[in-house]
Amino acid sequence: MALVEASGLHKTYREGDVSVHAVRGIDFSIESGGFVAFVGPSGSGKSTVLNMIGCLDRATGGKLLVLDTDVAALGRREAADFRGANLGFVFQDFNLIPVLSAAENIEYPLLMVQNWPVAKRRARVAELLEAVGIADRADKRPDQLSGGQKQRVAVARALASKPKLVLADEPTANLDHVTALRIIDLMKAMRDEFGTTFVFSTHDPRIVDAAEEVFHLEDGRIVDGVGGST
Amino acid sequence: MIRVLRLSARNLARYWRRSLLTAGLIVLGMVAVLLFVAVSASFKQIMIGQITDSMLGHLQVHQRGYVASIENLPLNLNMKPEMVARVEALLREMPEVEAVTPRLKFGAMLSDFEETTNIRLNGVVPEREAAAMPLLAGRLLDGEIRNGLLEPGALLLPELLARGMGVQVGDTVVLVATNVDGSVNGRTFLVQGVLDAVTGPGGRDGYLHIDDARALLRMEAPEVNQIAIRLQDPDQTERVARRLEQMLGEIVNPRGQPLLTVHTWDQLTPFANIARMIDLLDLFIRIMLVGIVLIAVMNVMIMSVYERVREIGTIAAIGTPPGRILALFVGEGVLLGVVGTLVGTLVSLGVVRLLNVWSVEFAFGRQEIVLAPALAPGDILWVAAIVVAVAAAASLQPAWKAARMDPNTALRHV
Ligand SMILES: Nc1ncnc2c1ncn2[C@@H]1O[C@H](COP(=O)(O)OP(=O)(O)OP(=O)(O)O)[C@@H](O)[C@H]1O
Ligand SMILES: [Mg+2]
Numbered sequence: 001m002a003l004v005e006a007s008g009l010h011k012t013y014r015e016g017d018v019s020v021h022a023v024r025g026i027d028f029s030i031e032s033g034g035f036v037a038f039v040g041p042s043g044s045g046k047s048t049v050l051n052m053i054g055c056l057d058r059a060t061g062g063k064l065l066v067l068d069t070d071v072a073a074l075g076r077r078e079a080a081d082f083r084g085a086n087l088g089f090v091f092q093d094f095n096l097i098p099v100l101s102a103a104e105n106i107e108y109p110l111l112m113v114q115n116w117p118v119a120k121r122r123a124r125v126a127e128l129l130e131a132v133g134i135a136d137r138a139d140k141r142p143d144q145l146s147g148g149q150k151q152r153v154a155v156a157r158a159l160a161s162k163p164k165l166v167l168a169d170e171p172t173a174n175l176d177h178v179t180a181l182r183i184i185d186l187m188k189a190m191r192d193e194f195g196t197t198f199v200f201s202t203h204d205p206r207i208v209d210a211a212e213e214v215f216h217l218e219d220g221r222i223v224d225g226v227g228g229s230t
Numbered sequence: 231m232i233r234v235l236r237l238s239a240r241n242l243a244r245y246w247r248r249s250l251l252t253a254g255l256i257v258l259g260m261v262a263v264l265l266f267v268a269v270s271a272s273f274k275q276i277m278i279g280q281i282t283d284s285m286l287g288h289l290q291v292h293q294r295g296y297v298a299s300i301e302n303l304p305l306n307l308n309m310k311p312e313m314v315a316r317v318e319a320l321l322r323e324m325p326e327v328e329a330v331t332p333r334l335k336f337g338a339m340l341s342d343f344e345e346t347t348n349i350r351l352n353g354v355v356p357e358r359e360a361a362a363m364p365l366l367a368g369r370l371l372d373g374e375i376r377n378g379l380l381e382p383g384a385l386l387l388p389e390l391l392a393r394g395m396g397v398q399v400g401d402t403v404v405l406v407a408t409n410v411d412g413s414v415n416g417r418t419f420l421v422q423g424v425l426d427a428v429t430g431p432g433g434r435d436g437y438l439h440i441d442d443a444r445a446l447l448r449m450e451a452p453e454v455n456q457i458a459i460r461l462q463d464p465d466q467t468e469r470v471a472r473r474l475e476q477m478l479g480e481i482v483n484p485r486g487q488p489l490l491t492v493h494t495w496d497q498l499t500p501f502a503n504i505a506r507m508i509d510l511l512d513l514f515i516r517i518m519l520v521g522i523v524l525i526a527v528m529n530v531m532i533m534s535v536y537e538r539v540r541e542i543g544t545i546a547a548i549g550t551p552p553g554r555i556l557a558l559f560v561g562e563g564v565l566l567g568v569v570g571t572l573v574g575t576l577v578s579l580g581v582v583r584l585l586n587v588w589s590v591e592f593a594f595g596r597q598e599i600v601l602a603p604a605l606a607p608g609d610i611l612w613v614a615a616i617v618v619a620v621a622a623a624a625s626l627q628p629a630w631k632a633a634r635m636d637p638n639t640a641l642r643h644v
Contacts, residue, residue: 029287052637054547056547056637056638057638073383076552077551080546080549080550080551080552081549081551082549083547083548083549084549084550084551085549086550087549089547089548091641092545093540095540095541095543095544095641097544097545098244098541099237099240099241099243099244100237108545109548109549110234110546112233112234112237112545112550112554113548113549113550114553157548174532222493
């Protein structure tokens with residue numbers, strides 16, 4: 001059974017009289033342990049797809065199973081619990097909590113979303129700081145970190161509670177090319193180390209090559225099916 | 231809970247200027263309220279103490295109708311000796327009663343052989359009056375206490391009158407009074423002391439021995455027209471008054487109507503209205519404090535939520551339960567309230583201490599009052615509870631808004 005299974009997935013935004021068809025009936029499936037990219041020009045529906053997988057947005061048609069759960073049926077509170085338990089997020093703008101240090105940002109999901117005991121938390125945070133290579137910046141606040149360092153903290157935070165799936169919407173858009181490649185490499189290394197499935201989106205063709213599976217989106221449709229390089 | 235509060239505290243510290251300003255406003259409001267409460271309570275207590283402990287007592291018993299015409303000091307509404315004896319016997323049975331003083335009040339003409347003026351007088355049993363009115367002796371400005379309060383043939387004069395006529399301690403004066411049948415009688419008296427005038431009925435009365443009063447009025451039976459009662463516990467005044475009224479209800483006239491009335495001190499002095507006014511002001515200033523805290527905290531929390539929409543979106547996307555997001559923001563408001571309360575309490579205690587060291591005096595009418603403001607722990611707790619509760623309530627709406635935010639929309643917020 002695939003980790004994510006979408007069939008005939010639709011998303012239409014209504015703004016007054018105007019309907020925007022962001023996603024027009026797509027099918028895809030993502031296997032556990034995959035390193036998957038959604039690629040396409042601006043407005044093609046990448047964020048919409050990732051948001052639906054991430055239970056941040058609800059499909060208006062079709063079926064979407066994430067970890068065998070029909071996510072369209074989840075209520076607000078259930079969706080929050082589902083995200084907290086199974087998903088990790090990496091954002092384009094890092095979105096670290098400014099009053100917390102790097103280590104505390106990584107600890108946040110363990111402390112405020114799940115209730116890990118302190119010893120376990122410390123061990124996990126130390127492990128992740130090491131894994132993403134910012135152990136020496138552990139006590140720094142986000143405003144004392146570079147963009148690449150921030151995104152490393154963000155990746156570590158997304159992995160903290162050992163989710164099955166990490167969703168990263170344009171994780172490299174705010175980074176220079178070299179740093180962007182490093183972050184993609186880091187995510188891949190994390191997939192290798194922890195077995196976590198990564199799904200990210202990008203419109204940067206240079207980092208698409210890193211993905212093991214690529215879905216090309218255009219105008220809300222997947223074009224030329226499964227493609228990309230390995 | 232502690233983890234939530236710690237994060238709340240950090241967020242407050244992030245905008246420390248704003249937090250400080252808000253907390254400062256709460257401190258200011260708190261100090262204003264507590265100082266007002268402390269000073270007004272002290273003022274009230276002193277004024278009431280003066281009134282009950284030097285003039286009125288806590289309760290007074292009169293013949294029905296006497297209080298209505300007390301300004302005329304009538305002599306035809308006296309209590310007969312048997313009636314007085316019954317009342318005193320009843321009062322002796324009441325453990326709440328500390329002391330009782332019978333009085334014969336009347337109006338007279340006072341003359342120093344050059345000038346003549348009107349004077350209101352209390353004929354009293356010296357040691358009984360002194361026991362029931364412990365602050366009376368303290369009002370003596372000139373002269374001395376003798377025979378418990380005053381000697382037979384002696385007079386305690388109110389200051390204004392004595393000064394106006396140029397009468398000194400040791401001088402001889404004449405009192406001329408009209409008795410109940412309208413005949414006039416005069417006697418000479420020695421001025422034994424001069425009393426400080428105080429606010430309230432009876433604050434400008436003279437005192438003489440009750441036997442002298444009766445002789446002056448050519449009274450055959452030892453009648454009195456007022457019985458003033460001092461209680462062990464002033465807080466029991468209402469209760470004891472009701473009980474006494476019930477017991478005195480047995481003393482009736484031939485038509486079966488009760489002959490005697492019981493009045494509490496506050497029914498006999500206009501100061502009771504000032505005291506009520508102070509209570510009202512006290513309530514108003516508390517309401518203002520609620521308003522200040524409400525607006526200050528709500529304002530800062532609305533700003534705080536508005537500025538942190540994306541952050542709220544992030545923590546919501548990560549899976550933070552809405553209840554915890556709510557707690558995070560309410561925590562900020564409550565912390566502001568708690569910090570404001572703590573600092574406000576400390577500052578208030580400090581200022582009250584200073585007020586006592588510097589001893590704040592002021593004149594109320596003719597009186598010099600030295601305030602002794604004090605903060606009761608109950609008052610502090612009460613005000614602190616209000617502030618913290620209002621701070622929590624004020625942050626509830628913004629916090630609710632934060633908790634209900636759709637993570638996707640919030641994340642998209644610019
Ligand atoms: N909340 C929304 N309300 C209305 N329309 C929306 C909303 N979100 C997305 N859309 C529209 O849906 C379409 C797809 O948007 P989406 O953000 O998924 O594209 P994208 O591929 O992520 O683009 P980009 O590369 O610019 O981020 C766009 O036309 C967009 O305007
Ligand atoms: Mg996008």
